[in-house]
Amino acid sequence: MTFRYGISLYSYTDDFGTAMTLDDAFYHVAEAGAAGIEILGETHLAGYPEPPAAWFDRWFALVDRFGLQPTNYGCWVDSCVQKRRVLTAEEASAGLARDLQLAHRLGFRFVRPKFGVIDDELTPHPIWEAAVERVLDLAAKLDVVICPEIHAPTPIRHPVVEGYVDFIQRTGTRHFGLLIDTGIFQDRPLPYWPGETPEMRENAMGFLNGIKVPVEQLAEVIDHVVFIQAKFHHIDAQLHDHHIPWERIVPMLKKLDYTGWLSSEYEGVRDPWLAIEQVRRQHALIRNLERAYDAQTSSGEQAHA
Amino acid sequence: MLERSTIQSSGFSNLGPEGARTGFRLRLRQPNYRGMRLSLIEGVDVVVDGERFPAADNRILFQGRTFGRADLDDATETRWPVGETIDVLVDRPGGLVPGVHQVETIVWMRHPYFPPQFQPVPMRDAREATIVL
Numbered sequence: 001m002t003f004r005y006g007i008s009l010y011s012y013t014d015d016f017g018t019a020m021t022l023d024d025a026f027y028h029v030a031e032a033g034a035a036g037i038e039i040l041g042e043t044h045l046a047g048y049p050e051p052p053a054a055w056f057d058r059w060f061a062l063v064d065r066f067g068l069q070p071t072n073y074g075c076w077v078d079s080c081v082q083k084r085r086v087l088t089a090e091e092a093s094a095g096l097a098r099d100l101q102l103a104h105r106l107g108f109r110f111v112r113p114k115f116g117v118i119d120d121e122l123t124p125h126p127i128w129e130a131a132v133e134r135v136l137d138l139a140a141k142l143d144v145v146i147c148p149e150i151h152a153p154t155p156i157r158h159p160v161v162e163g164y165v166d167f168i169q170r171t172g173t174r175h176f177g178l179l180i181d182t183g184i185f186q187d188r189p190l191p192y193w194p195g196e197t198p199e200m201r202e203n204a205m206g207f208l209n210g211i212k213v214p215v216e217q218l219a220e221v222i223d224h225v226v227f228i229q230a231k232f233h234h235i236d237a238q239l240h241d242h243h244i245p246w247e248r249i250v251p252m253l254k255k256l257d258y259t260g261w262l263s264s265e266y267e268g269v270r271d272p273w274l275a276i277e278q279v280r281r282q283h284a285l286i287r288n289l290e291r292a293y294d295a296q297t298s299s300g301e302q303a304h305a
Numbered sequence: 306m307l308e309r310s311t312i313q314s315s316g317f318s319n320l321g322p323e324g325a326r327t328g329f330r331l332r333l334r335q336p337n338y339r340g341m342r343l344s345l346i347e348g349v350d351v352v353v354d355g356e357r358f359p360a361a362d363n364r365i366l367f368q369g370r371t372f373g374r375a376d377l378d379d380a381t382e383t384r385w386p387v388g389e390t391i392d393v394l395v396d397r398p399g400g401l402v403p404g405v406h407q408v409e410t411i412v413w414m415r416h417p418y419f420p421p422q423f424q425p426v427p428m429r430d431a432r433e434a435t436i437v438l
Contacts, residue, residue, distance in 0.1 A: 010338065013338040016387060016388065017306070017307060017334070017335075018308065040338075042341075042386075043387045046386075047386075048340060076418070077417070078345065080415055081381055082378050082379075083344075083415075114418045115417075115418065119421070122420070125417075194429075195427075195429060204420070204423070
């Protein structure tokens, strides 16, 4: 069994709406040899949260034409919705229910809610638990899995992850899981973002130097991992990733029998159309590593036979 | 398709009749990677050729409605999508002289999934833009 290769349209940020239509985006995803397409509801749905009927027709026509499978649908729970107050759990669950329905209608099997946070370690606002619990039956009915992301600076061994795992165990649900963002494995510093200063990097933005989670720790949560966003920032012409250690991540995922989606999330320089080439390099790189692992293990099996 | 920069050159124009300009209009593309409720926007600072026009004095024209900064917090169900623009309306009696201006903007945004210490987040842009008439 191999990984399932997908691409998130997040990769094409800033191209989308200035240099790339939804039709163009489907074309580039399909041409990279990907089987799956990931979107962000509030970015890629025209007229979100109530797209016109014509937009749904266009979506289904594109899915058919390019033969792509909708994978994960990103949404937000805007806890600090107003300066003067926080979203209630009822409002948060109503929003989640709406996104679940939209995602299901468009053919997605995963929904990633991005919860508002309350501290520097990205602890989700406490409304998350009641909000999600209220929509678990709906998720089960639609057979959509809700999967918040484990994203730097939050590592795997962290109370945020424990909270999600406790929730799964307490409710017994099969419609809530973990999404791993491969940025947690970043082990070399990112270049400074526009506007970022050395002082910021030394303090609050230190995680941009990489939080270097050991890939072996994936084993501790893999039973709950339902989706992976293959975050990366720069891959050079020799297919060398400057920040994410794919040569360790890929064999570990293979060893753990992960056969779910790897959905590219390019998050680097935003020059027009650069993301298209960067995503293709990432797929070439990861597919090479996967082939090499498979070749090695099958020859190893033959040697033992 | 819109210009790549947040600040759009198209849309940058004087307000009011010729000879009695009341101010100017500046068009901005959504600078974030997702659409946002207007209630998550805390105003737009504008600087033109070094002259400052703070967010508190500027209005936002979006989908035919005008929002003062104090109105934004209630606009929880009005969403500024990716690939769409808002117009920032700035009072300046006499308007701006036709020609090329150095324009800077800060869109102040709350990103709920960012740590509270970073809120609101300044989304900055700067470029030359031209008033035609």
